[in-house]
Amino acid sequence: MLIYNSKCLLFFEFSFIRSILSFRGLPENSPLSAFFYAAWGVVMNYESQDIESANKLGELALNLASMFNAKNLKGKILYIVAACIAHSKYHVRETLPMFRESYQSALKNGDFEFVAYCAKQKSQYAYLVGQELTNLKVEIAESSNLLAQLKQSINLQCNQIFHQAVLNLLGEAENPCNLSGTACEEEHLLPLLAKANDRTGIHYFYLHKLILCYLFGDLCQALENAGKFRQGLMGGTGFLTVPVFHFYDSLAALAACSEADVLERDAARKSRRKPKENADMGCTRPHESLAQISSG
DSSP: OOOOOHHHHHHHHHHHHHHHHHOTTSOSSOHHHHHHHHHHHHHHHHTSOOHHHHHHHHHHHHHHHHHTTOHHHHHHHHHHHHHHTHHHHSOGGGHHHHHHHHHHHHHHTTOHHHHHHHHHHHHHHHHHTTOOHHHHHHHHHHHHHHHHHTTOHHHHHHHHHHHHHHHHHTTOSSSTTSSBSSSOBHHHHHHHHHHTTOHHHHHHHHHHHHHHHHHTTOHHHHHHHHHHHHHTGGGGTTSTHHHHHHHHHHHHHHHHHHHHHHHHHHHHHHHHHHHHHHHHHHHHHHHHHHHHHHHO
């Protein structure tokens, strides 16, 4: 399972660079260094928020992989750039062909772990970028079948989260705010993710719960899931899921504030109406009395 801890990665990167400079037999640019340039780009993108430098490092890594014909590393580097770097500078749709290329490269080299990463992440990014849901449902189901065949259970569980989210949006779930239905059952899935200590999977779980709860108007649950997501924020270092979270978290918070303002205004109107009604009732009694006197 690929999880980035930016502080550990930063230390590892500087240690690697120091070893390159101190070891005479290792050239500064080598097939292996291409992978570390890509990883360093993730740190620059997430930790330093230096998008331009991160993108240049990603391009350098890809160029080196091509120059040295590093077939065993190309799929890995393409995945890192597509999943953790390119989306900050370019439209997310431009990452989807990179995932396909990474998938093909990893498959040719028998790197089934990165085949699984690419299949899973392409499903999620296509969903988040707004790909047409009916076709996407079929594509994600095919990815789940592939991940099951490759026995990539952890990546399969993540892919099932994305699949169920799509099914919910298509109206194919009893409760659209729950990740339960044809693809997965959240009451069974979440304990499995916790047991495997799959921080990235838990990160995805609460993000997609947040999105569904916001879209279907359950703001209390949306905010609760946002709070749980924050506890595992590091599980998604570098991924598109982090800015997507901040977007939906902000929308949910604004909607909750607006709803609270409406309730407060309604309560204020009711409180103002009651004294007025009492005053009106008090005024009618003298008129009624005068009418009785005049009629008498």
